[in-house]
Amino acid sequence: MINESYKAMLGGKSIIRELSEYATARGEEIGYENVFDYTLGNPSVPCAKEFNEALINIIKNEDPVAVHGYSPSLGITRVRTAIAESLCRRFGVDYKTEHIFMTSGAAGALAHALRAVTKPGDEVLVFAPYFPEYNEYVNRTGAVLKVVPPNFEDFQINFEAFCEMLNPKVNAVLINSPNNPSGIALTTETVERLAAVLEEKQREYGHDIFIISDEPYREIIFKGAENPYISKFYDNTLSCYSFSKSLSLPGERIGYVAVNPKCTDSDILAVMFGQISRGIGHNCPASSIQLAVSEVLELTSDLSVYERNMNLIYDELIKLGFTVVKPGGTFYIFPKALEDDANAFCMKAKKYDLILVPGNNFGAPGYFRMAYCISTEKVLKSFAVLEKFVKEEYGVTV
Amino acid sequence: MINESYKAMLGGKSIIRELSEYATARGEEIGYENVFDYTLGNPSVPCAKEFNEALINIIKNEDPVAVHGYSPSLGITRVRTAIAESLCRRFGVDYKTEHIFMTSGAAGALAHALRAVTKPGDEVLVFAPYFPEYNEYVNRTGAVLKVVPPNFEDFQINFEAFCEMLNPKVNAVLINSPNNPSGIALTTETVERLAAVLEEKQREYGHDIFIISDEPYREIIFKGAENPYISKFYDNTLSCYSFSKSLSLPGERIGYVAVNPKCTDSDILAVMFGQISRGIGHNCPASSIQLAVSEVLELTSDLSVYERNMNLIYDELIKLGFTVVKPGGTFYIFPKALEDDANAFCMKAKKYDLILVPGNNFGAPGYFRMAYCISTEKVLKSFAVLEKFVKEEYGVTV
Numbered sequence: 001m002i003n004e005s006y007k008a009m010l011g012g013k014s015i016i017r018e019l020s021e022y023a024t025a026r027g028e029e030i031g032y033e034n035v036f037d038y039t040l041g042n043p044s045v046p047c048a049k050e051f052n053e054a055l056i057n058i059i060k061n062e063d064p065v066a067v068h069g070y071s072p073s074l075g076i077t078r079v080r081t082a083i084a085e086s087l088c089r090r091f092g093v094d095y096k097t098e099h100i101f102m103t104s105g106a107a108g109a110l111a112h113a114l115r116a117v118t119k120p121g122d123e124v125l126v127f128a129p130y131f132p133e134y135n136e137y138v139n140r141t142g143a144v145l146k147v148v149p150p151n152f153e154d155f156q157i158n159f160e161a162f163c164e165m166l167n168p169k170v171n172a173v174l175i176n177s178p179n180n181p182s183g184i185a186l187t188t189e190t191v192e193r194l195a196a197v198l199e200e201k202q203r204e205y206g207h208d209i210f211i212i213s214d215e216p217y218r219e220i221i222f223k224g225a226e227n228p229y230i231s232k233f234y235d236n237t238l239s240c241y242s243f244s245k246s247l248s249l250p251g252e253r254i255g256y257v258a259v260n261p262k263c264t265d266s267d268i269l270a271v272m273f274g275q276i277s278r279g280i281g282h283n284c285p286a287s288s289i290q291l292a293v294s295e296v297l298e299l300t301s302d303l304s305v306y307e308r309n310m311n312l313i314y315d316e317l318i319k320l321g322f323t324v325v326k327p328g329g330t331f332y333i334f335p336k337a338l339e340d341d342a343n344a345f346c347m348k349a350k351k352y353d354l355i356l357v358p359g360n361n362f363g364a365p366g367y368f369r370m371a372y373c374i375s376t377e378k379v380l381k382s383f384a385v386l387e388k389f390v391k392e393e394y395g396v397t398v
Numbered sequence: 399m400i401n402e403s404y405k406a407m408l409g410g411k412s413i414i415r416e417l418s419e420y421a422t423a424r425g426e427e428i429g430y431e432n433v434f435d436y437t438l439g440n441p442s443v444p445c446a447k448e449f450n451e452a453l454i455n456i457i458k459n460e461d462p463v464a465v466h467g468y469s470p471s472l473g474i475t476r477v478r479t480a481i482a483e484s485l486c487r488r489f490g491v492d493y494k495t496e497h498i499f500m501t502s503g504a505a506g507a508l509a510h511a512l513r514a515v516t517k518p519g520d521e522v523l524v525f526a527p528y529f530p531e532y533n534e535y536v537n538r539t540g541a542v543l544k545v546v547p548p549n550f551e552d553f554q555i556n557f558e559a560f561c562e563m564l565n566p567k568v569n570a571v572l573i574n575s576p577n578n579p580s581g582i583a584l585t586t587e588t589v590e591r592l593a594a595v596l597e598e599k600q601r602e603y604g605h606d607i608f609i610i611s612d613e614p615y616r617e618i619i620f621k622g623a624e625n626p627y628i629s630k631f632y633d634n635t636l637s638c639y640s641f642s643k644s645l646s647l648p649g650e651r652i653g654y655v656a657v658n659p660k661c662t663d664s665d666i667l668a669v670m671f672g673q674i675s676r677g678i679g680h681n682c683p684a685s686s687i688q689l690a691v692s693e694v695l696e697l698t699s700d701l702s703v704y705e706r707n708m709n710l711i712y713d714e715l716i717k718l719g720f721t722v723v724k725p726g727g728t729f730y731i732f733p734k735a736l737e738d739d740a741n742a743f744c745m746k747a748k749k750y751d752l753i754l755v756p757g758n759n760f761g762a763p764g765y766f767r768m769a770y771c772i773s774t775e776k777v778l779k780s781f782a783v784l785e786k787f788v789k790e791e792y793g794v795t796v
Binding site: 002003004005006007009010042043044045046047052055056059060063064065067068069070071103104105107108109110111112115116117118119133136137139140141208248249250251252253254264265268269271272275276278279280281282283284285286287288289 | 467681
């Protein structure tokens, strides 16, 4: 009596993972240097060395019973305090220890935030293009994810569509800036307008609407881009953070939810997250990783390669006549394909060992994603292949 | 619009945690040396030093991008292989890599195992006395936990009650041996009989009934006790393990599910667990902890203090006339209180700064739990207080 609903999910393999596995297999066949794998958002730069130093120091010098002992269910208190103080100092939101809940990365953070502020049947709105895993993250709570179509012009919010979709069943809006897959950061103007719309609708509906802000790329921001701290603009904000990308620690599963101190029930939300954990089997991130990360809160890996790669790829795409919005951060770019069917476009690219991810699953058919967290050398080498591909398949010459 | 169902849980604080917090507060008041805190199952011995050495070695010498990089969603392949091989060597069950799924401790393991083999409305049977968190673990999946009353004579299974409670809605039986709170390990005879009953009922009902075996205390076993490896006796067994107790790593949240290779759908269960993770925000235990633990799979902390403490406490309780079954493992003992109301008994003990946990929440009213993962010195010092308490309150003299 296997659970049929989970069994049915076995077919639904992520297209990203499928293409990534293809790229790996192809690499084994023809040599990795000949495959141009733009599929996975896996940081390619080592973590800040201070993280490793802090971890070794803790393991070597602190009491092992304390270091490896049970973390309180909301996270180790001094770690939560350090995060609250750092966020307060950096963003001017008056977080206290009680507003921080430690999680297994952003996925863990979203699992708690979503359950705390929605119930089965509620609607959660998300803006396309969006990370396809949000479907599983939201729909498995019993709430329903509804996708607001993209504003293709600049990948800011499509307010017209958004306002049409708002209704009293909407209890949360899920945003992700800087964005996977577009690389776009919401501007201050966009965030202010979003906050104003939601404030008005909260009054109109007579209930809270929470912003659940998924912010793993918050620290990967490029020159000239605005990067407003969402929670400053809207009180009912739950900020979901992960150290995966900023510190290159995706495997260590470490992040947090920061509850805006002015949010409804801000004094009990973190405690509620602790209750939610009991049902979903989440019991804090690893204690030694919590302790180590708390010593490097304001450091990042050397992220400069991502901006360097972005500028090179953006210029190349423009040169080849692609329609593309210049990313403000992350390590993604999301150009328009050269034919309406982005799946067909990506399948053709694959023949050239150029592995691109079609945008259909991101809620933006006709577009494709490139994850450029790879070496700059590899990026440069890929241009000849890209040029060959668009010339032979679409007659594009430069 | 906070989720009212989780909000309602805020009142339901665990009695264990409440008493533990009381003990800590009381310690601050009168000195920790004067409080005899038998509340928490938190290992008191340091982890095996080889674990720390392995972790430092990995952090110092391996490629940081690989060490801290995304773990595959089922766990790091070579870690899963090492666990499969170790289990196969130790217990003679023919596990392969594909049968092992890495989890955030036993809580994570149970969260996946339960969801995979039950659906909302199904019944899961557990034998009292049992760990009260099972209520949250099971009921939050939508399945319903039903408690088989204890066999007070020896805390083996009460088969009469069990057979009465079995019905076609039962899809899983949750067992925990050696047991929290009784310290009792199921005998081979008991496990064989349990397997025979379930085999018969599977045939009768025409569907699988899974044993979900929660085994965090598997390695803490005392002289003379039997400790049968459950999965050897019943094919449809999902073994849920944690390194928390055996290696004193509860904060590191590391464990696994081992799917019996002969279990129904054994080839797809681990992959299903990976799908379940997407909904509950679980994305593997920390990668560096996975790697480190895989190098010390057959080591434990020095667990001898637990058996020493058990023997001292057992003899003392017998001397004082308590009814108590001698534990076969763990660091718990579960005597009968000296009055019918174990809550009242524990409240009276509290006046002597002897902190005991009443058994009502464990499904065994009239009994109480002592967690003796404390120093032997403290155990010995507590006896004078215990004797004073039972003399003054119950007229027991020795």
